[in-house]
Amino acid sequence: MLAIDVDGLFNVRASDTTRPWLVRSGAPEALSEAGEKLLIALGVSVIVDLREPAESEAVVHGIPSASVPVYGTEPPATGTLEEIYEGLLRNRGHALTAAVGAIADAEGAALVHCTAGKDRTGLVVALARFAAGASEDDVVADYVLSAPQVRPVRGAHAERIAASVEARERADVLRLHLESPPEAIVHALAVIREFGGAEKYLRAHGLRSDQLAALRRKEGVSA
Incomplete structure (x- = not known):
């Protein structure tokens, strides 16, 4: 994944x-008109x-949105990644797979976000x-790029949460909200392997054959 500048996004x-x-x-509430035009020019057809x-604010753009709440409850403020x-x-798994399905179903490009995008x-x-054919090395290399972009935007929020918990929890809180260390995503990849890999995981949680084929086709066209 390559870094790009989109006005109003981080x-x-x-x-x-x-x-x-x-x-x-990250969250698109500050997306500007210029940023929206750039996303449309890039082919983004769904966000x-x-x-x-409860986390979402008023939509300020005209790009169609698909809501896929991943947690199904209030996001955790403490804990380890x-x-x-x-x-x-x-x-x-069904929520994560529904989000992947929304990416597959997009007529053009899909923009995926949460709050920090991490x-x-x-x-x-x-x-x-x-599912589209990326390697684990590529996924890890992309994941670790988030922290430097997130810290300036989410630092004050993280510090407020850290100040409200016991001292022994503060390092984990700051890591949760601000960091993207390789060992965290490597742990997630190990869990995915327990399920037989990403394809088996996604198929077990509802991804259709045509959606899997669409992801591979999208990657092939983009490459």
């Missing part, structure tokens, strides 16, 4: 800088929102890219 990367099939970012309804990723993979987005993007 932590933005795309599978290609001119004709992507997949774009990832897949992984947040819970590894525990949270594993919990999502083991307990929210955790929920990281898992969904990893699964979609694996």
Whole structure:
């Protein structure tokens, strides 16, 4: 995934800088008119929102949106990245797969986001890219790029949460909200392998054959 500049978005990367099939970012509430025009020019036909309804603010763009709440409840404010990723993979497979399906069903490119574009987005993007043929090395290399983009935007929020918990929990809180360490996504990949790999995981949770074929076709066209 390649870093791109889109006015009003942060932590933005795309599978290609001119004709992507997949774009990832943080929340788009500040997306400007110029940013929206750029996304449309890149072929973005749907924005897949992984947040819970209570997290979303008023839509300020005209690109169709698909809401796929990944947690199904209030997002965790504390805990470790590894525990949270594993919990999502083991307990929210149908939601993660629905998000991948929305990417597959997009007529053009899909932009996927949560709040920071790091955790929920990281898992969904990893699964979609694996299904399309990406390697584990590629997925890890993309995942670790989020932290430097997220810290300036989400740092104050993370510090407020860290200040409200016991001292022994603070490092994990800051890591949860601000970091994208390779060991966290590597742990998630190990869980996916337990299920037989991304394709078996997604098929077991409802991804259709035509959606899997669409992901592979999108990657082939973009390459």
